[in-house]
Structures are given as C-alpha cells and as structure tokens.
Amino acid sequence: MRWMRNTVLFFLVVSGAILVYPHKGGGIIYIDINSPQIRRFYLAFPAIKDLGNTPQGIKEEVEKTLVQDLTISDLFYLMERVKLPQQEAYVTEENIDFVSWKNSGTEFLLSVGIKGERNAVSLEFRLFDAIQGVYVAGKRYHGSLAEIRVILGKLADEVVQQLTGERGIFQTKIAFVTDRTGNKEIAVMDVNSRSETMVTKNGSINISPDWHPDGRSLLYTSYQRRNPDLYQVFISTRNSILLSAVPGPNATPAWSPDGKRIALMMRGENNTEIYLLNEQGKEPVMLTRSWDSKASPTWSPDGKQIAFVSDRSGTPQIYIFDLTTRKLRRLTYEGGYNCSPAWSPKGDRIAFARQEEGRFHLYTIRPDGTDVRRLTKEGSNENPSWAPNGRHLAFTSKQGGNYDIYIMTADGGGPWKVTDTAANETEPTWSPWLQ
Amino acid sequence: MVRSVVRLLVALLVVIPLISFSGCALFEKEQAVTPPETKMTQEEKDKAQRAAEEQKAFEQSLAKKTYPGISGEVWESTQLKDIYFSFDQYDLNEDARKILADTFKVLAAHTGLVIQIEGHCDERGSNEYNLALGEKRAASAKQYLTKLGVQASRLSVISYGEEMPADPGHNEAAWSKNRRCHFVILSR
Numbered sequence: 001m002r003w004m005r006n007t008v009l010f011f012l013v014v015s016g017a018i019l020v021y022p023h024k025g026g027g028i029i030y031i032d033i034n035s036p037q038i039r040r041f042y043l044a045f046p047a048i049k050d051l052g053n054t055p056q057g058i059k060e061e062v063e064k065t066l067v068q069d070l071t072i073s074d075l076f077y078l079m080e081r082v083k084l085p086q087q088e089a090y091v092t093e094e095n096i097d098f099v100s101w102k103n104s105g106t107e108f109l110l111s112v113g114i115k116g117e118r119n120a121v122s123l124e125f126r127l128f129d130a131i132q133g134v135y136v137a138g139k140r141y142h143g144s145l146a147e148i149r150v151i152l153g154k155l156a157d158e159v160v161q162q163l164t165g166e167r168g169i170f171q172t173k174i175a176f177v178t179d180r181t182g183n184k185e186i187a188v189m190d191v192n193s194r195s196e197t198m199v200t201k202n203g204s205i206n207i208s209p210d211w212h213p214d215g216r217s218l219l220y221t222s223y224q225r226r227n228p229d230l231y232q233v234f235i236s237t238r239n240s241i242l243l244s245a246v247p248g249p250n251a252t253p254a255w256s257p258d259g260k261r262i263a264l265m266m267r268g269e270n271n272t273e274i275y276l277l278n279e280q281g282k283e284p285v286m287l288t289r290s291w292d293s294k295a296s297p298t299w300s301p302d303g304k305q306i307a308f309v310s311d312r313s314g315t316p317q318i319y320i321f322d323l324t325t326r327k328l329r330r331l332t333y334e335g336g337y338n339c340s341p342a343w344s345p346k347g348d349r350i351a352f353a354r355q356e357e358g359r360f361h362l363y364t365i366r367p368d369g370t371d372v373r374r375l376t377k378e379g380s381n382e383n384p385s386w387a388p389n390g391r392h393l394a395f396t397s398k399q400g401g402n403y404d405i406y407i408m409t410a411d412g413g414g415p416w417k418v419t420d421t422a423a424n425e426t427e428p429t430w431s432p433w434l435q
Numbered sequence: 436m437v438r439s440v441v442r443l444l445v446a447l448l449v450v451i452p453l454i455s456f457s458g459c460a461l462f463e464k465e466q467a468v469t470p471p472e473t474k475m476t477q478e479e480k481d482k483a484q485r486a487a488e489e490q491k492a493f494e495q496s497l498a499k500k501t502y503p504g505i506s507g508e509v510w511e512s513t514q515l516k517d518i519y520f521s522f523d524q525y526d527l528n529e530d531a532r533k534i535l536a537d538t539f540k541v542l543a544a545h546t547g548l549v550i551q552i553e554g555h556c557d558e559r560g561s562n563e564y565n566l567a568l569g570e571k572r573a574a575s576a577k578q579y580l581t582k583l584g585v586q587a588s589r590l591s592v593i594s595y596g597e598e599m600p601a602d603p604g605h606n607e608a609a610w611s612k613n614r615r616c617h618f619v620i621l622s623r
Contacts, residue, residue, distance in 0.1 A: 183504055184598065204504030205598045207562060226505050226551075227593060228566065249570055249594060252563040265567060270574035272567040293567035309564050315523070316564050337523070339561035353561060382561060427562065 029165040030108075030129075031075050038411055041163075043076035044106040044130070049090035053116035055145065062114060062123065062152060068192050069156040069170050070110075072392075074413030075163060079106065091126060098133040106130040110159065120144050123151055127162055137162040149195055169387045173431045174394050175199070175209040175218050176405055180423035186220050188235060188431075191387075191407070192418065199233050200240065208427060210253050215434045219243070219253040219262065230264065230281055243281025248272075250281075254297045254306075263287075263297035263306050274308050274321070287321060288328070298343045298350070300367070307331065307341040307350055307367075318352055320367065331369050340383050343367075346390030349410065351375075353382045362395055364410055375408060376415070385429045394418070394428035493545060500619065502599075507621075509551065514541050515618035517601075518576060519611065523560065525571040527579055531616075535576060538618060539583040545623065552576045553617040554594040555601070557610035562596055569594030576616045591621065 031038060048063050070076055081087045085100040091111035101109050109130050115122040124140035139158055141151045150171075157168030175188045178198075186209050189196035200206045205223040212218070217234045225242075230250035233240040244250040248267025255262055262277040266284060274287045274294050288294055292312035299306055307320045318331040318341045332338040337355035344350065349364040359380040365372045375381075379399035386393055390410075397406045397415065403424040408414035419425040496513040515538055518531035527535065542548055554573030556565035573592040581587050601617075602609035 202504060205595075207598065223502075223505050223595075223598075226502075226507050248592070249566055251566050265563075267570065270571070270578060272570050293564070293571050295567040296561065296563040309561070309567075311523075311567075316560070337560065339564045355560070358559075 030163045032164070038075065040074070041076050041107040042079055042105055043070065044079050044084050044101060044104065044109045045070065046084055046086050046091070046109075046111060047081065047088035048112045048114055049088055051090065051113045051115040051122075054114050054121065055116050058116070058121060058145070058148070059114055062112070062148065065149075065152050065192060065194060066112065066156065068416075069152070070159070072192065072407055072414070072416055073156065073160050073168065073170075074392075074409045075160065076108070079104070091128070093126070093135050096128060096135075098128070098130055101128070101130040102133070108136070108163070112155075121148060121151075123148075123155065125155055125159065127159060149190060153190070166389060167433060169389055169392055171434055172388060173215075173434065174385075174405065174418070175211065175429045175431065176394075176396075176419075176425050177207055177209065177427040178421075178423055178425050180421060186218065186233065188218075189419070197235075197238075199235060199238050201238075202240075208252050209429050210255055211429060211431045212255050213257055213259045213432050215432045218429075219255060221249075221251040221253070230262075230277075232281070244277060244284070246284065252296045254299055256299050257301055257303045263299065263308075265295045265297070268294075274306065287323075296340055298341045300343050301345050301347045305367075307343055309339050309341065318350070331365065331367070333369075334372065338363075342384045342386055342393075344386050344390045344410075345388050348390075351384035351386065351393060351410070353384065362393070375410065375412070378415075381406075383427050387430045388433050392430075394430050396426045396428060489544060493541070497620070510620040510623065512541070512618075512620060515550070515620075517615045517617050520572055520614040520616075522557065522610070522614065523568065525568060525575050527575055531576075532579065535579050536583065539580055539585060542580070542585050542589065547623050548620055549589050549591070549622045551591045551593055551619050551621050553599075553619065554592070555599060555613055555615050555617060556597045557613040558597045558600065558605070559610065560597070562598070566594050566596035569596045572614075572616055 048059050050059055070078060083104055085104055089111055090113045091109060107130060109128040110125060112125045122142045126138040127136040129136050141155060143151050153170040156170040160168035169191055172191055173188050174191060175186060177184050178187050183203055184205050184207055185198055186200045186206050187196050187198045202224055206220055208221050210219045217232050220231055221228045222231050227245060227247060228249045228251045229242060230244040230253055231240045232243050246266060249265050249272055251265050253262050253264040260279050262281060264275055265272045266275040271291055271293050272295060273289060274297050275284045276287055277284055292310050294308055294310045297306045297308040304324055305320050305322050307318055309316050310319050315336045316339050318338050319328055320331050321328050335354040338352055340353045342351045350367055351362060351364045353360045354363050360382045362375040362381045362384050363372055379397045381395050381397045384393050384395045392407055392409050394405055394407050396403045403426050404417055405419045405425045405428045406415040406417050493514060497510045500509050500511045516534045518534050552573040554569030556568050573594060577590045577592050580590055600613045602612040
C-alpha cells in the first residue's frame, strides 16, 4: 500500500511543489511564534544524500543555504552531525528508525534528497516528529538549476509553515543602500544575501528605499536633479520614474499599508514637516505644522496612525500622530536621541534606534509607550526594518570598520550577519510577502 | 566717454545759472567749482579701481565644481566660507554669524549672485533625521542672510544630511568639519 502511494506520487510530481505524503500532523502547531518565549526544538538535519547525477557543487550549495535558513528561522537548535545516528541520510517513512533518532535527542528530523536531471534538479524533503514517531510533512520540488534559490526558499518556508502554521520569510527580499560603487545605490537581495541585484545605477546619491505593499516597486530619494526628489523603481524592469520634485526634501518615504498614500518628509517653514502624497506622488497635504524638525514616518498596519521623529522636546524623540483624531502624542521619553521608528506589521510593537554612549542600540516599545526592551548588545545598530512575519528584523550594524546588514528576531535570536563586504550596506528595508 | 559727457552736463548745469545770476563772478566761481570736481574724479577712479580689483579677486576665488551623479555645474568661492555647528544643533554661533556677515558683503558686492546653501551633518545619528537637521541648518543660515538684507530669491537651500562629508574620517576632528553649511554659486 505504502509503496503504491509512493510510486503514484513519484509520477505525479512534474514541477513545483507537491506533497509527498498527506501530512499526519493534522495542522498541529508545534511552535507558537507569537508566544513571548519561543521554545526552540532540537532539529536533526543529516547531510543531504545525492540520489544521482547532481551537478558538482550544487549539493553543498543547497546544504549551506538550508543550514543558514534553518538557523535564521530561529526555531531550532541544529544538532551536531556527529551526534546523529546517521550523519548522511535519505530518510523515508519506510526506512526511518524513530527510536534511534529519539535516543540521540532529536525532536524533529529533516531529511533532504537531491537528484540531477540534465539542467534541472529535483529536491525533496521529509520532516518527522521523532518524539511522537510520526511523519509530519514532505514535498518534492523540480526546477532548472537557475531556479534553485527559489526552490530552496519554498522548501525552507514549507518547513516553517508546517511547524508554526505561519508563513516563513525565505521568499521575501531585503532592499538596502550600498556604497560599493563609490556613491550610494539601491540594491535588493535574498534574505540570506546569496543573490542580489542593483536596482539603481545612476551614480548619484540614492537613499531611503521603501517597498510598495505589493512588493513590485520601491520608493527612494535621489539627488540626480540637485534636490532630494522622490522616485519609484520597478524591480522587474529596474525602471525609475520621478514622483515628487518639490524644492526641498521629498524624503524618508513610507507607503501606506493599502498602497494609496505616501507619508514623507517635505519642507516646512525653515524646517521639515510630515506630508501625505497620493499614490502618484502628487497633491501634497501637510499633516503637521510646527517649528520643529520631523522625519522618518512609519505607518501602523491598520493605516490609522503614523509614528515619526521630531525634535520638539529639544532632542529627537518618537511621536505618534493619529490620522482620525488629528492628535499627536509622545512615545519615547528615555534617552537623548531616539530615531528610525519601524511599526511592526503585527501592530504590537515599534522598533527604533537609541543613542547611548556614542553608539546606537535597537529597542522595541509597545505603541502605548510601555514595555521598552533593548534588542542589541554589540556594535552600533540602526535602521530597524520588520519582516512581514513581525518576528524578524533587519538592521544595519557597525561592529568593525564598516556597516553591514544583520538579521535578528525580536525575541532575542541572532544577530546573523547577512552582508559581508568592505563597503557600507545600510538602510535595509524588508519586503512584504512576495509569493 | 559717457562719464565725461555726464560730467560736462553737470558742469554746465552748475555753470549756466551762475552766468545768468552773476556774470562777472564767472571766473571766480569756475575756479571755485573746478577743484572739488577733480577730487571726486580721483575718488571715483580709486573706487572704480578698487571695485575692479575686487571683481578680479572674486573671479580668481571661483572654481567650477560638479558633483558626481548630480546634474548641473556650480561655482565655489574661497570668499564664501563654511560655517560650523555643534552635534545635533542648528543655531548659529558667533563665528558662524561673523562668517555670514562676510558672506553678506560678498553678496552685496556681487548682486548677480544666486547661491545655494547646503546643510550637512556628521555621520552620527540616523541618515533620515540628519536630512531634516541639514535642512534646518541651511534654513538658519538663509534666515540670517535674509535678515542682513539679502533677497530671499537669491538664496536656495538643500540638505545633504550626512551623505557628503567634507572629511571621511570617523572621529571628532572629522565630524566637526562635517557639521557645516557650505555655499555654492548657482548663477552669477
């Protein structure tokens, strides 16, 4: 019976992802990522078995990426290979010896097989619950060698989805600013940085990228016309259009969650104010009006409030403007310099950077001003940006001579260094869900 | 040429009434009028020469400047000096006000100048907030120059935030040079 099901499934698989077995977990959520203290599970991930004809180097590349993704997902303790009953294995429902895995301390077992077929590759995984002795889930993927990164993103996300019931972050991207060309350009990379694309190449100063909620374009500010103007660049074509070029800053843009408005900083009267533009970047409406400097608006996920930085107290602090009541309230009181607010897509926290003894550290705070928590320990850390899962954060950190992009989780996982170049990589901004 | 014709006309305007009211005093009056006129010419000559020298010095103080990736060409003048600020501050200290008074003189002497005031910050603090701070610094300088009497239409403002440091270093010596307003000439 079992072999029949297996054979039938084998022939059903053509491309994309198809479940190898119907999963017996029955929608069990093993890991609740919304709980304040996530219990991380012991995961066994034996070395990938080459099931035949895999082009050279691919197996290693796949394994390296998966280890990185599983680490960054921050749901597991990856077990040392030497402690596993099999260091390299292709484990199936037929050949699994649950007892030996359980005795090694394994809670979950992830087994991956790979097979090469001309210029294509077949990849499959099986996930087992070693404690309960059950098969949880599995899928087989098929695609060209060029698509391998996409497949790996899907695979990693499926594993996370099976265990948490929520979407993973490995099919999202991070936009950022790089000065590797000697100026500042906008680039987009995979979450684990193995693949990246420059989306601007104009030789000017290009800063403050912000994703459209549909994930297909970015807003950014560029000085090409000797004014900080607002542009929109489409990721697929890398074509940029000028949206707003009012004299003065058209800067620090933030698309509203419904994509219909753009909050940004524009010139006031000898200062900067927060404005709203329509989605074409036109018809500016001034939201705030006072003498102080304002910058860095960020929307609450329901689109009803905007947090931003103002120095009206004498130092930069974070304030929240309610678009319904038109009332402004101060959010941060401690610290002499609080900046770069980023409202979590879940709405429950706002991340920001605070200057302390000449360095910056990342914090989160509830939108009601309570429960301030420091996230970072080392280096100088700025520009937090939330992943769409509301758990991971990308930020820029200077731990040595230059700035690189790091990822961590709001509950203390990481940080993991994502970019590693001699140049400065700054202002990361995490895309929405892209799939 | 024009100037001597004007002088002649002025002289005639002075002389003709003298002739009509007291014909015999003509020579005396003429003599009395002539010396101050020669003196003024000398003064004006000096002044003209000084102006020419100043203009020459100003021309020599200019250097064309283009910024990579930014359209257009501007001039920098060694006569337009940078002003400096404290960390996270935009108010003008005494030195800055003195420099702006000199800047005012340059603008008053060369009325065709249209300048752009660039607000800059050091690398500390968020890039985004520093854009706001640079704007405020440049606006402070603009306000002061306007108060001194420069037409606002001759002064434009741009904030570069921390994007264009004068000194790429990462210490206070560099930072203090980077917290500045820089003045460039857009047209003259």
